[in-house]
Amino acid sequence: MQVSDIKKIACIGAGTIGASWASYFLWKGYPVAVQDVTEEALERAKKLIDSNLNFLLGKGLLTEAVLDKANKSVNYHTNIGEAVKDVQFIQESAFENYDVKKALFKDIDEFAPQAIFASSSSGLLISEIQKSSRFPERCIIAHPFNPPHLIPLVELVRGKATSEETLTVAYDFYKAIGKMPVRVNKEVPGHIANRIAMAYWRECIDLVMNGVCTVEDVDLASCYGPGPRYALMGPHLIYHLGGGPGGVKDFINHLGPSVEMWWEDMATWKKFPEGCREVLEKGVLDELAGKTPEELAAWRDEKLVKLLGDLDRLK
Ligand SMILES: NC(=O)c1ccc[n+]([C@@H]2O[C@H](COP(=O)([O-])OP(=O)(O)OC[C@H]3O[C@@H](n4cnc5c(N)ncnc54)[C@H](O)[C@@H]3O)[C@@H](O)[C@H]2O)c1
Structure with missing residues (x-):
């Protein structure tokens, strides 16, 4: 065919x-x-x-x-x-x-x-x-x-x-x-993007459950920090730029020991922590401040079209 x-x-x-x-x-x-x-x-x-x-x-x-x-x-x-x-x-x-x-x-x-x-x-x-x-x-x-x-x-x-x-x-x-x-190239549960997304979300939940920040602040940190960069390029290119003239190799040489220290401290749990459903629901409702999911989805689609259009990704 x-x-x-x-x-x-x-x-x-x-x-x-x-x-x-x-x-x-x-x-x-x-x-x-x-x-x-x-x-x-x-x-x-x-x-x-x-x-x-x-x-x-x-x-x-x-x-x-x-x-x-x-x-x-x-x-x-x-x-x-x-x-x-x-x-x-x-x-x-x-x-x-x-x-x-x-x-x-x-x-x-x-x-x-x-x-x-x-x-x-x-x-x-x-x-x-x-x-x-x-x-x-x-x-x-x-x-x-x-x-x-x-x-x-x-x-x-x-x-x-x-x-x-x-x-x-x-x-x-x-x-x-x-x-x-x-x-x-290999069958793995969650394919590529959802594995990345869920590793990210696990750490976000862990930060909230450990009292490091609120649901709203972890969402703000995501969409005002890494979010805009991820819309443009993936992590390998991001850290290639982060490494300066030496690129990704220098990034690992320079910041690798710090990153390994963070990894040492980060979440590795395999089941949603006890009580997280209630904490996240309350946090999301606070963050929404009365906005309905339908209104949020409409806003998302409106902005997505602009963003993807600017990136020439709506063909
Ligand atoms: N929701 C997401 O974010 C998302 C993202 C990517 C992929 N998916 C995948 O897409 C698929 C559908 O997910 P969804 O979120 O649209 O679910 P959904 O529950 O909204 O829709 C599933 C639809 O399938 C229909 N259905 C059930 N049995 C059927 C059958 N035998 N024949 C025909 N239709 C039948 C149901 O009536 C329902 O309308 C799943 O495999 C899911 O993993 C979901």
């Missing part, structure tokens, strides 16, 4: 991530079949997709013509056979559960045996999921970052039986539609 063979996409599971993926594919001009198990779920998905597309229209990122085409080329199904029968690419975003994802293969094997099956799974192993398919070579993890209609990253993970062709086509496809795919 080649990227040009992909003419239509199915989004299986249309919750937070599935509806956002569907919005993205429609924005990029593909007809999309959206599938979920109940009419209510589809109704919710339709509202989300309409709202996402209208947001993009309002930002000048898509035209009235594209919106019109999207409205005409999106279909909603509870029947999976109907949804996948004429697609070449399937983006699966159903519940994060082996039984659910494996069961989906039975129908997909029957109705779309040749389509690439890309699972959005954040933490499951594709080597395990693909065992239930008669065509495991076409199965891959394509893990987005929320919300996938705005955040460019897609982590691609091959399972033991995934073919090189599937990886290449998926990589080229996401790249062609403006995503930033990265290859994960």
